Structures are given as structure tokens and as C-alpha cells.
Amino acid sequence: xxxxxxxxxxxxxxxxxxxxxxxxxxxxxxxxxxxxxxxxxxxxxxxxxxxxxxxxxxxxxxxxxxxxxxxxxxxxxxxxxxxxxxxxxxxxxxxxxxxxxxxxxxxxxxxxxxxxxxxxxxxxxxxxxxxxxxxxxxxxxxxxxxxxxxxxxxxxxxxxxxxxxxxxxxxxxxxxxxxxxxxxxxxxxxxxxxxxxxxxxxxxxxxxxxxxxxxxxxxxxxxxxxxxxxxxxxxxxxxxxxxxxxxxxxxxxxxxxxxxxxxxxxxxxxxxxxxxxxxxxxxxxxxxxxxxxxxx
Amino acid sequence: xxxxxxxxxxxxxxxxxxxxxxxxxxxxxxxxxxxxxxxxxxxxxxxxxxxxxxxxxxxxxxxxxxxxxxxxxxxxxxxxxxxxxxxxxxxxxxxxxxxxxxxxxxxxxxxxxxxxxxxxxxxxxxxxxxxxxxxxxxxxxxxxxxxxxxxxxxxxxxxxxxxxxxxxxxxxxxxxxxxxxxxxxxxxxxxxxxxxxxxxxxxxxxxxxxxxxxxxxxxxxxxxxxxxxxxxxxxxxxxxxxxxxxxxxxxxxxxxxxxxxxxxxxxxxxxxxxxxxxxxxxxxxxxxxxxxxxxxxxxxxxxxxxxxxxxxxxxxxxxxxxxxxxxxxxxxxxxxxxxxxxxxxxxxxxxxxxxxx
Numbered sequence: 001x002x003x004x005x006x007x008x009x010x011x012x013x014x015x016x017x018x019x020x021x022x023x024x025x026x027x028x029x030x031x032x033x034x035x036x037x038x039x040x041x042x043x044x045x046x047x048x049x050x051x052x053x054x055x056x057x058x059x060x061x062x063x064x065x066x067x068x069x070x071x072x073x074x075x076x077x078x079x080x081x082x083x084x085x086x087x088x089x090x091x092x093x094x095x096x097x098x099x100x101x102x103x104x105x106x107x108x109x110x111x112x113x114x115x116x117x118x119x120x121x122x123x124x125x126x127x128x129x130x131x132x133x134x135x136x137x138x139x140x141x142x143x144x145x146x147x148x149x150x151x152x153x154x155x156x157x158x159x160x161x162x163x164x165x166x167x168x169x170x171x172x173x174x175x176x177x178x179x180x181x182x183x184x185x186x187x188x189x190x191x192x193x194x195x196x197x198x199x200x201x202x203x204x205x206x207x208x209x210x211x212x213x214x215x216x217x218x219x220x221x222x223x224x225x226x227x228x229x230x231x232x233x234x235x236x237x238x239x240x241x242x243x244x245x246x247x248x249x250x251x252x253x254x255x256x257x258x259x260x261x262x263x264x265x266x267x268x269x270x271x272x273x274x275x276x277x278x279x280x281x282x283x284x285x286x287x288x289x290x291x292x293x294x295x296x
Numbered sequence: 297x298x299x300x301x302x303x304x305x306x307x308x309x310x311x312x313x314x315x316x317x318x319x320x321x322x323x324x325x326x327x328x329x330x331x332x333x334x335x336x337x338x339x340x341x342x343x344x345x346x347x348x349x350x351x352x353x354x355x356x357x358x359x360x361x362x363x364x365x366x367x368x369x370x371x372x373x374x375x376x377x378x379x380x381x382x383x384x385x386x387x388x389x390x391x392x393x394x395x396x397x398x399x400x401x402x403x404x405x406x407x408x409x410x411x412x413x414x415x416x417x418x419x420x421x422x423x424x425x426x427x428x429x430x431x432x433x434x435x436x437x438x439x440x441x442x443x444x445x446x447x448x449x450x451x452x453x454x455x456x457x458x459x460x461x462x463x464x465x466x467x468x469x470x471x472x473x474x475x476x477x478x479x480x481x482x483x484x485x486x487x488x489x490x491x492x493x494x495x496x497x498x499x500x501x502x503x504x505x506x507x508x509x510x511x512x513x514x515x516x517x518x519x520x521x522x523x524x525x526x527x528x529x530x531x532x533x534x535x536x537x538x539x540x541x542x543x544x545x546x547x548x549x550x551x552x553x554x555x556x557x558x559x560x561x562x563x564x565x566x567x568x569x570x571x572x573x574x575x576x577x578x579x580x581x582x583x584x585x586x587x588x589x590x591x592x593x594x595x596x597x598x599x600x601x602x603x604x605x606x607x608x609x610x611x612x613x614x615x616x617x618x619x620x621x622x623x624x625x626x627x628x629x630x631x632x633x634x635x636x637x638x639x640x641x642x643x644x645x646x647x648x649x650x651x652x653x
Contacts, residue, residue: 036442102627109616113614116613225449232445274450278443281435
């Protein structure tokens with residue numbers, strides 16, 4: 001009993017770290033531009049397939065770079081894709097939330113269908129970044145190294161992001177814009193560049209998350225959907241626009257899912273998250289930390 | 297030239313007669329707009345004739361499917377398009393009705409008559425609609441859309457989680473529609489009958505929803521979209537009307553879902569509940585022109601026709617890429633929808649013609 005409790009504790013922490021990676025970018029874009037980027041899941045998919053292309057010779061014969069390079073490529077692909085999405089599309093339509101909503105979702109569907117064209121509809125397996133696992137007999141815990149890498153990568157990114165938005169001028173202008181767009185503009189913040197930078201950061205995080213999601217769950221043309229739903233749930237629970245809130249909510253949902261899967265089976269993975277979501281929405285629609293950035 | 301004005305005049309008087317009698321019910325229109333509508337209607341009703349004359353009988357299947365999707369797109373429109381509360385999970389309503397039919401036939405009695413299963417299925421859609429609407433309508437803007445989107449995902453997952461009952465990925469057979477009305481046997485085995493079985497409900501629903509949209513209820517829904525605070529300040533319970541919009545939407549969604557179940561003959565998660573289906577009906581409504589009822593009908597026929605008949609040149613997957621790209625272009629460059637544009641163009645032409653006389 002104790003063993004399985006600790007096992008849930010550890011597995012939950014690992015998956016929650018990945019969820020945090022997924023949710024932060026989503027919440028940042030909403031905080032800064034007021035845009036809900038429904039193509040966020042597609043950027044995650046982009047990262048996973050980017051990693052697949054450069055690390056595995058199964059797609060391009062002569063291209064089989066080391067996984068670490070693949071990780072960098074995944075981040076770059078996510079960031080560039082995200083920047084392109086903003087500069088090429090969202091910038092022109094962000095005044096209309098409904099159109100932005102639909103357009104980003106349609107972009108996600110286009111990318112998913114392109115993934116089918118390019119890589120077929122069947123799931124692909126990624127080259128494992130860190131094969132092997134750690135096994136503790138006493139507690140009956142098994143943690144794969146890739147999960148550990150994901151956990152560390154998640155916290156390193158969160159640390160870097162925290163440093164960036166609180167300690168550097170460039171980052172603080174992002175924070176300022178999310179608090180008050182008008183106020184930021186009045187103090188000389190270059191709004192378009194702040195927005196573009198936010199999209200780049202969110203895309204990079206999504207690309208990074210893509211490698212872990214792609215390895216731990218699956219790399220397939222439908223992989224964009226579940227992370228997107230997760231990002232929603234987490235961000236709404238944490239409070240739209242709040243980084244701290246989404247990290248906390250990511251752990252909440254991560255543990256909830258681990259428990260659900262452990263006790264009821266994987267078919268109910270998302271069901272309880274939805275119930276929590278509905279409760280949170282009814283009791284405190286602003287989420288756990290909906291106003292955090294304004295007060296800081 | 298003179299004959300032109302004469303036909304314009306004769307048509308004009310027909311249009312005036314229509315406006316006098318029905319204008320206040322369904323909206324006024326000029327001669328050109330009336331001609332356009334009448335031509336479309338005749339074209340649809342006579343489709344079995346002209347498709348067989350042109351040797352394109354296959355189009356009948358496409359038009360039948362388009363009629364069903366037109367019902368769904370209109371159902372989405374009366375709720376989302378009119379109130380501005382954009383639902384991303386409407387496939388749950390139609391899918392719920394389809395699954396209700398399938399479950400009744402599989403688990404209760406395979407010989408249940410259509411006239412029993414269909415009303416129950418529509419009621420199921422209504423129940424699901426209210427179950428989604430009542431908690432989620434307390435939320436505004438993006439929050440509402442997010443919750444409906446997630447609700448769609450959850451229903452999709454549940455069909456897999458309860459695959460013992462729902463048949464999981466393969467789904468369940470509902471077979472073909474077969475019932476008797478006034479001694480006449482109606483069956484969807486015959487493509488022509490099937491076409492009319494899909495087309496006639498679509499036309500009835502279009503007329504009913506047009507009437508509702510022009511009624512006080514429709515006006516209030518539009519007012520909610522434009523300025524909800526003002527409506528509330530006028531002493532109108534906006535939540536009540538938003539729930540009404542869901543009721544008005546659930547019924548056509550249920551009918552559409554049942555028809556779609558009989559169209560395919562099987563009910564499965566991918567054809568009925570996948571998030572793409574919700575987005576498809578939104579895309580149709582937006583391509584045609586949101587909050588206009590007839591716009592989504594046009595959008596549905598355009599999108600389905602492109603998808604089923606034209607875009608296959610890009611391959612089975614490529615057609616989706618092409619279709620979504622086209623939808624994206626309409627979203628960016630013609631936000632108000634293609635059919636609304638066409639309608640207003642006809643309106644302008646007709647108006648100037650009228651001035652000349």
C-alpha cells in the first residue's frame with residue numbers, strides 16, 4: 001500500500017512536469033495577447049515530428065543525429081512554427097476572438113492532416129532520449145530515465161522562464177503587457193515585439209514538451225488533441241494568464257489522472273479532470289490564481 | 297432590355313406579394329433574392345431528375361449528406377451564431393442522438409420502430425444539450441467555448457471507455473431506415489427516397505428556424521450577442537434565453553444526428569463525435585455566413601460538395617488539407633461568409649433595379 005502510494009507520488013510528479021510545460025506557453029499567450037491559441041497542441045506535435053525526422057533514419061535515410069540535437073531541433077521547430085503562426089496569421093485576426101479561435105483550430109487540423117500525408121496515420125515511436133529505468137525494489141517504484149529527464153527539463157525551463165520574466169527588461173516587458181497592455185505601451189514597451197517573443201517562447205516550450213509526450217505517450221497525427229485539452233483544463237483551473245497557477249494546476253491534474261488511471265483504468269483518464277474543471281468554473285470561474293499577474 | 301425589366305417587374309410583384317404576406321415572418325427580400333431562393337429550392341427538389349439527366353447520380357448521395365449537415369450547421373447557428381456563445385462541442389448533441397438510436401436498437405430491441413426511437417433520440421440530444429448548457433452558460437466568451445470543447449473530447453473518450461456498450465472504435469450498426477407512412481413504404485435503401493428523407497426535414501427545419509430567428513426570441517438572442525448587459529438591464533433574463541437557444545439548437549441537432557446515423561448505417565466515434573465534426577459544422581456556418589440560418593445551409597452544401605466530389609483530386613487525406621485551407625482563407629478574407637456576401641450583392645442589384653423602374 002505504502003509502495004503503491006509512493007509509486008503514484010513519483011509517477012504523478014513526472015507526468016505533471018510535462019503537463020506544466022504544455023500549459024505554460026498556452027497561458028502566456030492568453031495573458032499577453034488575449035488569444036487562445038488552439039494550435040498549441042499542433043505545435044507540440046510539430047516538436048515531436050521534428051525530433052523524429054532528425055533523430056531517426058526511418059524518415060530521412062542519412063539523417064540520424066544524436067537525440068540531444070533532436071531536442072534542440074524540436075524546440076527550434078516549435079518556436080519557429082509558433083512565430084510563423086503569429087506573424088503569418090494571428091496578427092491579422094486577433095481583434096476578433098471568434099475568428100482567431102476558429103482559425104487557430106483550423107491550422108491545427110491542417111497540420112494534423114499534413115502529418116498524415118507526411119508520416120501516415122499510424123503512430124511512430126521516437127528514439128528514446130534516455131533509455132533505461134531506475135527500479136527501487138523496496139518501494140516497488142519504477143521510473144524511466146526519460147521521465148526523469150522530462151522532470152528536470154520542465155523545472156529547468158520554468159526556472160529560466162522565471163528568471164527571464166522577473167529579472168530581465170525584455171522579460172519584464174512581457175509581464176507588464178500581461179498586466180496592462182495600455183500601461184505597458186505608455187511606458188514604451190514595443191507591443192508587437194513582446195507578443196512575437198511570447199509566441200516564440202510558448203512555441204519553444206511546446207516543441208520541448210512534444211518530445212516527451214511523443215516518447216511517453218505516442219507520436220501520431222492525433223497527438224495534438226489531448227495536450228490541448230489538458231492545457232485548457234490546467235489553464236482554466238490555474239487561472240487564465242497565470243504561470244504560477246498553471247504549474248500548480250498541472251500538478252493537480254497530473255496527480256488526479258495518475259490516480260484515476262491507477263484505480264479505474266486509462267479509459268477514464270480525462271473524465272475526472274473535466275469534473276474538477278466544471279466545479280472550479282462554477283465555484284471560482286477566475287481559477288486559482290486568475291489575478292496573480294495583476295497584483296505582483 | 298425591355299423584356300428584362302418586364303420579368304424584373306413581374307418577379308418584383310411576386311416578391312412584393314411575398315413580402316406582404318410572409319415578410320414579417322421570414323424577412324423581406326427583393327426580386328433577385330427571391331429568384332435565387334426559388335431556383336435553389338427547385339434545384340434541390342428536382343435533384344433526382346437533373347442528376348440522372350446529366351448522368352451524375354452519385355451527386356444524390358452527396359446532396360443527401362449535405363442536407364443532414366445543413367441541419368447540423370443550422371442547429372449550431374441558432375445557438376452559437378445568434379447568441380455569440382460559440383460552442384465547440386455541438387457534435388456531442390448530434391452524436392448523442394445517433395448513439396441513442398444505436399443503443400436502443402442494439403440493447404433494447406432491434407425491431408423498435410423508427411417513430412419510437414427517433415423522438416427518444418431527439419430527447420436525448422435535448423437532455424445532453426441542457427446538461428452542457430446549464431453549467432457552462434454561466435461562463436462567458438472563451439471560457440464557454442473551452443468547456444464545450446472539452447465536453448466534446450470527454451464524450452469522445454467515453455465511447456472508448458465504455459466500449460462494451462458503445463462498441464468502441466467500430467461503433468454499432470443501426471441498419472437502414474424503413475417505415476410506413478400512409479401505406480407508403482419509406483426506405484433508405486433507395487437513393488432517391490433516401491435523398492428526400494434527408495432533404496425534407498432540412499427544408500422544414502430551415503423554415504422553422506428562419507421563423508424563430510425573426511421572432512422576438514431571435515431578436516433577443518441577437519441582442520444578447522451584441523450587448524448582454526443592455527439586455528439584462530432591460531429586465532430580460534438572459535440566462536433563460538441562452539438556455540432557450542440551446543433547446544432550439546438541440547432539436548435540429550438531434551434530428552440531424554438520427555438522420556446521419558441512418559445515412560451511414562453505423563454509429564462510430566470518428567464519424568459522429570470527433571472534434572473535427574464539431575469544427576466542420578462551425579466551418580460550414582462560417583463559410584456560409586453566421587447568424588443567418590440560410591447561410592449555413594449554403595455553407596454545408598458547398599463544403600460537403602467540395603469534400604465529396606471535388607477535392608478528391610488531392611487524395612483521401614489531401615482533400616482535408618485542401619478543405620481546411622479553403623476554410624482558413626474564408627475565415628481570414630471573408631469573415632462574414634460567402635453566402636451572406638452573395639445575398640447582399642443580390643440585394644444591392646435588386647435594389648438598384650427597383651430604383652430604375
